[in-house]
Each structure stands twice: as structure tokens, then as C-alpha cells.
Amino acid sequence: SQTIHQWPATLVQPVGSPLSLECTVEGTSNPNLYWYRQAAGRGLQLLFYSVGIGQISSEVPQNLSASRPQDRQFILSSKKLLLSDSGFYLCAWSRLMTSGTEAFFGQGTRLTVV
């Protein structure tokens, strides 16, 4: 079966510090990968998605970047965090090139920028 791991679960970082959140998927190959942000416990906003190694699409302009160095690894980064980067970050995967497939989510990372 497929599993998705996301870490850390919680993170408190000072403004201006770097960020690295990691997500890995097991039990599948060539997944679509996604980073979402959830603000104030409500709606989710898609930040990045990837359909393959090194292929990253950004959905919104922001202070964050994403990378996919391996097939099942997706990393969310920032060089200098802003207060507005605080939120709940969720990694997800879905089957590649399969219309109508559902996404499977990790447990999320609660990021607080202080």
C-alpha cells in the first residue's frame, strides 16, 4: 500500500530564517506531488505541483520554492521566512496521468514564524 510521510509535524522559526519541509511517498512510482497551505484552519491553497523529477509548477507568487530531487521526494523551501508564511502545510500525491484520481495527504506541518 501507499504511504506519505511529511515532517516535521510542528516547526517554530524566526523571521528571516531558512525553511525546509520534506515529503516522501512510498509504494508508488511517478506520482503527482503537491504542496498546499491551509491558513487559519480553513481552505487550502495549492502552492506547487510536480508531475516528474525536476518539474515544478508554481501556482502563486510567494516567498517559497519547491524541488523534487527524486521521484518520490518533494521539498518545500524558503531562504528567508516571513511572518505571513505561518500556516499549516500539507503535502499530497496522486496517481500520474490519471484523470479523476483522488489525492492522498500527509499529516501536515504546522509552521509558526515568530
Add this chain to the structure above:
Amino acid sequence: AQSVAQPEDQVNVAEGNPLTVKCTYSVSGNPYLFWYVQYPNRGLQFLLKYITGDNLVKGSYGFEAEFNKSQTSFHLKKPSALVSDSALYFCAVSPPSYSNTGKLIFGQGTTLQVKP
């Protein structure tokens, strides 16, 4: 712009009563439709989806959803609510224009509170 609306921030229901969580969408073409549930400080769990076919879709934990094309709605239902159903529920759509990317547009979520 393509969007998903969940008109109720919160739905309150007594245990044992039926529940409905509403969702409408504004999308070009025929989208794929999804419901997810989120417990506090956790990721989203997939409940059910509509791709094509029968308008009534059955999913996990006794939930079902009814697709209504003319009203562009996809309401989540359960015949008898449990206290353990209390959570945040999200409706999501994947428009045809998103093709095989799997990207989803989410509603703002509805908090379901089931009281004993």
C-alpha cells in the same frame, strides 16, 4: 474564475439525525468532484468522489453525496450522524482544464458539530 462554495461555515446536528453539508461549484465543463474530512491538526482524508455515472455516490464511514448537474451541486449526506463525525469537511473539484495534473480547487470548509 473557477470556484467551489461551501455556504455554511458550520453545521450543527444531533446524533442520530441525518446530516447534509452543502457544496456548489462554478467550473467550465464536467469536473470531477471530491469530499475530504479533516480532524484537528491532521491531514485530509478522502471520503468519496464523483467521476461519472450514478448521481448518488457512496463513500467511507457511511457518507454519500449527491451530484446534481443542473444545480452544480455535490452535497454530502449521512442518514444518521455520529459524534465522531464532528470534523472539518472540504468539497473539492478538479476541472477538465486541469487535465491530468490532479490539481484540486477546494471550498473553504464546513465544520460539522454532532451533539450527543
